[in-house]
Amino acid sequence: MSEPSLAWTAPTKTAMTEVMSEKVWYELSDQDTLWSAWSTWATASGSSDQQAAATKFSGKALTILVSNAYLSTWPQPPSGPQYVTKWSGGCLSDQAGNGGFCLLEENDTNLGGTTTSQANVYFDLSTGTMSDYVQGVGTRTMRTYRLSSSEITAMETAWTDQAILDTNTGHQDGRCYYNTISSNYVDPSTSGMLEYMDYPYCAVSNTDDWYCQMFLPSPTTATSGYPAFDTPGVIDAYYVSSFIPNSESDSYAKLTADIGSSN
Secondary structure (H helix, E strand, O other): OOOOOOOOOOOOHHHOEEEEOOOEEEEEEEOHHHHHHHHHHHHHHOOHHHHHHHHHEEEEEEEEEEEOOOOOOOOOOOOOOOOOOOOOEEEEEEOOOOOEEEEEEEOOOOOOOOOOHHHHHHEEOOOOEEOOOOOOOOOOEEEEEEEOHHHHHHHHOHHHHOOOEEOOOOEEOOHHHHHHHHHHEOOOOOOOOOEOOOEOEEEEEOOOEEEEEEEEEOOOOOEOOEOOOOOOEEEEEEEEOOOOOOOHHHHEEEEEEEEOOOO
């Protein structure tokens, strides 16, 4: 018997709970039928990692939507610069002591330096001039970072604790959040890392809407970085922007919300 698929149809944005306006949505759903077929297969025929996952995770599934777009009230080119999506994204954390995860976009935009960052991002090599549009975006993926409760707390204060003074702009910017959590990246190529479990399946829609889907542990098998998001409960939602110089309030947002019963 071949490995059963864990894919399910993502809900539309309008059917999801908008936990942070224009930035983060989620839906909890019952995918027991899919999970039962996969876990039965994994227990009988899977690798040791798959067999362990079959006992850790459950049929409770999370779809999270993260929008990497400017807020509708912010100026778009040519009135203002295009939004930098690299290292921007959203996070969810439960308040049951198991921390959570962040989903940050990775692409080819050059954010590595602190002396020519603005030129790296907006300099158009084809014209030899500064542009309102981000250059060199290239291939876009969504990366997963799993964080303990203390690591979530460290991210919250990164603007102060991990300040990055860009000598080109003379200002701090939101790359401090990525730098704080970058070591927690879940590399899909690492042995034992499973899609839909250790890291979600993610796909981009409507240019900047990232839909990511994963199965959750049960409350009794949740571990640090792998929260169960038990219902009813309380979650913290975050959004971080990587390159908006000199504005912590535009680079970081947090919202606390109740989770009701799953659908």
